[in-house]
Amino acid sequence: MNGIHVTSEIGKLKKVCLHRPGDELLNLPPDELERLLFDDVPYLEVAQQEHDRFAEILREQGVEVLYLEKLVAEAFAANPGARDEFLDQYLAEAGIHGQKMPAIVREYLNTFTDDLEFVKKTMAGVAKSEIDMPLASSATLDDLVSDHSDKQSDLIIDPMPNLYFTRDPFACVGNGVNLNRMYSVTRNRETLYGKYIFKYHPDYKGTPLWFRRDAPFHTEGGDVLNLTRTDLAVGISQRTQAAAIDLMAQNIFWKTEGCEIEKIFAFDIPASRAFMHLDTVFTQIDVDKFTIHPAIMGTLRVYEMTKGAVEGEVDIKEHTDSLEKILEYATGVDGIKLIPCGGGDPIAAAREQWNDGSNTLCVEPGTICVYQRNNVTNEVLYKEGLNLLVVPSAELSRGRGGPRCMSMPFQREDL
Missing domain, CATH: 3.75.10.10 (L-arginine/glycine Amidinotransferase; Chain A)
Known part of the structure; x- marks a missing residue:
């Protein structure tokens, strides 16, 4: 049933x-x-x-x-476009600082081609140490200041x-x-x-x-x-x-x-x-x-x-x-x-x-x-x-x- x-x-x-x-x-x-x-x-x-x-x-x-986590991965597998729709909303609600950082995080998360591993990663959160940070010449001031902020942790996206x-x-x-x-x-x-x-x-x-x-x-x-x-x-x-x-x-x-x-x-x-x-x-x-x-x-x-x-x-x-x-x-x-x-x-x-x-x-x-x-x-x-x-x-x-x-x-x- x-x-x-x-x-x-x-x-x-x-x-x-x-x-x-x-x-x-x-x-x-x-x-x-x-x-x-x-x-x-x-x-x-x-x-x-x-x-x-x-x-x-x-x-x-x-x-x-x-x-x-498996149910979500199965939902993505059954519906082309559902994963991208989810990722748009996930990034919008993730509290990411910096103007270019959301695009950088999106690119990183899309390296997880397996849907189940992708879902688990969105649950785990993202640390700065996982990301290749933008060069100063390609970053905005907001990105650079966020990168060196007084935030207590190295988290770009909080875990759940x-x-x-x-x-x-x-x-x-x-x-x-x-x-x-x-x-x-x-x-x-x-x-x-x-x-x-x-x-x-x-x-x-x-x-x-x-x-x-x-x-x-x-x-x-x-x-x-x-x-x-x-x-x-x-x-x-x-x-x-x-x-x-x-x-x-x-x-x-x-x-x-x-x-x-x-x-x-x-x-x-x-x-x-x-x-x-x-x-x-x-x-x-x-x-x-x-x-x-x-x-x-x-x-x-x-x-x-x-x-x-x-x-x-x-x-x-x-x-x-x-x-x-x-x-x-x-x-x-x-x-x-x-x-x-x-x-x-x-x-x-x-x-x-x-x-x-x-x-x-x-x-x-x-x-x-x-x-x-x-x-x-x-x-x-x-x-x-x-x-x-x-x-x-x-x-x-x-x-x-x-x-x-x-x-x-x-x-x-x-x-």
């Missing part, structure tokens, strides 16, 4: 999109980590080994693993080190996709790859877009959870604006055809790094079970959005209740159980939440991928009867994202 089909967080996973960490992690200058949204520099070789094991675990469960978190650039909802405008310039370029997959790839071209990357407001895929075939949860967070959810609701309810979503539940969560996305607060692991960040316990403000009676209207109703009650209402399941990261121990919870203890990927109801290093949380999950697929995580976790963050389901079986 081709195309996108995701109507829950827990239906049996059939196809998933990953990105194997690449040379972008080698282009992470320590003094630019904050700007590139990283806290540390992962050891690439070990990170790749861990990621390969993650993919292998999924295949052992019968999941077809797709790789973002966060790209192995494929959850965020787009989000699959039903048979369509939110192609996001992301929170930071650093990450927004990542959505280009999704654009060309859903525009040109033989299996995915023509996929309906419920949100577009040129929207005026920002949103990210980690804030989107498919609760049921008709109910969607979206976080109002550090990375997703309320105005973006307004626009999403307009598109889903009024401006696009084929979307079955009838209710959007907007969860108002604190705008902080600890609560970066909704899926760092809770993830569904079974029909009636969720892992949660214990700091979110208590009363929540949640807004229920539905299609209005008049064209273009969206009705909004506020709910103020416990997370259990809101999730029971939204999913239609009685007796929802919330399993806290760290098992209620505040020190363990803080430590393991830092390593995404409540960010899990459900492969089928009750079977979930977890990080090995979160042993306290994992022990609690074992005692709750969950089947844990344990992913090695010494280096992958340095990027501050868990198994759900590292995966974008393309197809799940309906519940």
Whole structure:
């Protein structure tokens, strides 16, 4: 079966999109980590080994693993001119300094004649040391000054080190996709790859877009959870604006055809790094079970959005209740159980939440991928009867994202 089909967080996973960490992690200058949204520099070789094991675990469960970089290369191969179109847009968004430098970088990138290697290189970024810089006689003053600027690194084009978190650039909802405008310039370029997959790839071209990357407001895929075939949860967070959810609701309810979503539940969560996305607060692991960040316990403000009676209207109703009650209402399941990261121990919870203890990927109801290093949380999950697929995580976790963050389901079986 081709195309996108995701109507829950827990239906049996059939196809998933990953990105194997690449040379972008080698282009992470320590003094630019904050700007590139990283806290540390992962050891690439070990990170790749861990990621390969993650993919292998999924295949052992019968999941077809797709790789973002390969999908983009296949889109280029299937459509003459798509690669040049992509490169025009990539260079325009790359933040290159100097008047002649874009043309020089274009010439360099076109030396990568293999489409897959070309895609990987655009992800890795470009350093000055890779380029034959123009002679003074042929350069503009802007080029020369840029070449000797006080910029902290040797980068001409920044890498995309966060790209192995494929959850965020787009989000699959039903048979369509939110192609996001992301929170930071650093990450927004990542959505280009999704654009060309859903525009040109033989299996995915023509996929309906419920949100577009040129929207005026920002949103990210980690804030989107498919609760049921008709109910969607979206976080109002550090990375997703309320105005973006307004626009999403307009598109889903009024401006696009084929979307079955009838209710959007907007969860108002604190705008902080600890609560970066909704899926760092809770993830569904079974029909009636969720892992949660214990700091979110208590009363929540949640807004229920539905299609209005008049064209273009969206009705909004506020709910103020416990997370259990809101999730029971939204999913239609009685007796929802919330399993806290760290098992209620505040020190363990803080430590393991830092390593995404409540960010899990459900492969089928009750079977979930977890990080090995979160042993306290994992022990609690074992005692709750969950089947844990344990992913090695010494280096992958340095990027501050868990198994759900590292995966974008393309197809799940309906519940």
